[in-house]
Amino acid sequence: MSSPEPVQGLGQSIHRPLSGIEVKLEANRCLYCFDAPCMHACPTHIDVASFIAKIASGNVKGSAQTIMDANPMGASCARVCPTEELCEGACVYNAAGDSPIRIGDLQRYSIDYVAERDIQLFEPGADSGKRVAVVGGGPAGLSAARDLRRYGHAVTIFEAKRWLGGLNTYGIVPFRLDVDTALWEAEQVVRMGVDVRSNVQVGDDIELDELVRDYDAVIVAVGMGNVPKLGIEGENLEGVWDALDFIERAKIGGTIPDLGERVAVIGAGNTAIDALTCAKRLSIARGREARVVCYYRRGAEQMTAYQFEYDFAKEEGIEFRFFCAPRRIIGQNLHVSGVEFVKTELRDGRLHEIAGSEFIERADTVIRAIGQRRLIETFEELGIRHNDGVVEVDASLRTSRAGVWAAGDCIFEKGTREAMVVEVAEQGKVAARSINAFLTNCHPEKSKDPELVEGLH
């Protein structure tokens, strides 16, 4: 793969790498707990105590192997995992009133070490003669592909976009996860001997039926779609953006016209935070700092962005307006010029608009970040059962269609599965394990009526 040219000027990465002395102090501060809670808190169950002990003893390659063995997306997770909620939140030092071990930063140190030295960590398994198609080259698909290659199965990834990595490459702002890291991580999977067909849209360029016919197993890891429309007047005006499209252009190429003096972002999830901070930094890079405001119809308590993301946005100078819902987008000469909001309130746990409370905010750019569209039509076309766009799977991630598994954001369901890189990396592993069991045991009956269960665990 040649490399894309990232858009410059979005400023320093949020996390700097640890210095040599920090690594030494932190790796040696670790208690190496037995049956450590950080390991249990990690969705991929990285043996954290072991990887840190390996850093401390100077076996950094072994450390990276421990990490990447459990988590094929260990490089991106070292940067984007909400460690406060996971491993670091579980660190026993919290209970002792001390700061937790900087597990994410240490993980990054080990992965950077092998990346800088171009050390290949894993080898493919002996050829099984079986072939698996992976639809979607994002974190879930890559994770599955990596493990399938280790099992010895031939793997072809069908990727709709040009580059592998999914949201890691396209959808996470570069100051949280840079393109190089996302592509390096994908490259480690490709190096295992994976056949990659990029710019191929399954359903358009190739039919799922063909894949089911030509491959011994198929994994659907297509993620979710773009940001849905708000369903209000004025959405087609110039200057109204889909947050993911906006971030993609800022990160990996494409033009973004002048943002103007005021940017309004609708929504308050993690992608909204990315869009807000990205717009802010972009405007600064262009020499005219915009006023960037987040509008959310509920309150700070209800926002889905992590607390540390919210804190980060505030540090970056983002303003927040809670309890206001967009009514219509106002334009002038076909370009957005403002948004009309109505105030809202929560009564008995339900959201109500307050009549007569409409107000207009000036905006030169409007970015909608209200979640991602479900790929309902795709699943209908593929003929796999779904629930409002959430693909139904059993505990081993088999779909309703024989020979087809699913993993990643396309099975994400609020309250059941998290849409985190680390979570979908685990799903990739689970799917690969399940497919391997299926292929090596040579089950004659392809799953006809899989028992559908709620969760993975």
Next chain:
Amino acid sequence: MANLESNLAGIKSPNPFWLASAPPTNSGYQVMRAFEAGWGGAVWKTLGTPIVNVTSRFAALDYKQNKMIAMNNIELITDRPLEDNLREIAECKKAFPDRTIIASLMEVCEQKAWHELVKRVQEVDIDGFELNFGCPHGMSERGMGSAVGQHPDLIAQVAEWTKEVARVPVIVKLTPNITDIRFGARGAAQGGADAISLINTINSLMGVDLESWNPIPHVDGKSSHGGYCGPAVKPIALNMVNECARDPQVNIPISGIGGVETWKDAVEFLLLGASNVQVCTAVMHHGFRIVEEMVDGLNNYLDERGIAGVQELVGAAKDRITTWENLNLNYKIIARIDQSKCIHCNKCYIACEDAAHQCIDRIANNGSSTLIVDEQECVGCNLCQMVCPVEDCIEMIQVDTGLPAQSWKQRAAAP
């Protein structure tokens, strides 16, 4: 303010902290700085026939994030002319008359040579001699240092020669590179030495560089064993000091050396039988200034316990050390875990399970686990408490066995 004055065989110092004969006492410039910082005394870098040194000379043992928990060296005695050293000793003594200066000496095993060296050195105002029978590297190959210290009869002989002409007290510095430290100490006493000092450094190889396979430190790719010292040797030194302190055939005062870095270390040496302490590695690590913390800490400790002076500590706990056969078999302690302090690292569990007596139970409790000591099975070995990272989380509690004290000796003798 407690009285910090120490007295080693009549050699009085304003505090019990002396610099050991080593690189920090190599010159008048350094000793002046040390006295300005507050050191009670200094044992000058060993005088003798000047030698030639090699580079490099030192190496450290680091443990995890901690630098220099021990070091070793292959440096020899002074490489400066005797007249320079004597002139600087005189200058230091003149500038700081209340401080102690001890001249460390090393010479070939000939009566005439020792007589000449002693006489020449005591022409300047010194408070005592220390005979270096401890240096384990280089000089020992030439029949000096620990080569003498490993032969009690030679120790006695040289001590005797020295005493024949010395006008100030003579301290014999002992090497730990022997089977039983008491034999050398007895030799010193027989030879008429006024005191002993111990321990000198321990034979050691600090390591091998894993890239080049050069020894650490190396001199052009090769090395020889060095002398090991620093905090990691303290337990060895404490034992040897105490063995000498309890030996009726030794019965002369002791200057304690080996891993002293804080006032606490010093108190331990004093309690186990030393009259003062000598320090080197801690100064090589942190500089002379540490003596202020040592003096202050010792003073506060004495004041808080209502102890009038340092000399009350000397040997106050030495007879708490005995032989194993005298220990009470019916004394029992068990571990108790304070659940409110436990952070669930499970270090105690796995230590007990894999390396002790399998007497901590892990009981699943809401996604976490509660650790409970099986008090019937616990042998009170301390391991769980030792590995616990939380202060006061695991306590060793005495339990009444209802049995009278009985030692192995008594049990074996019982009908």
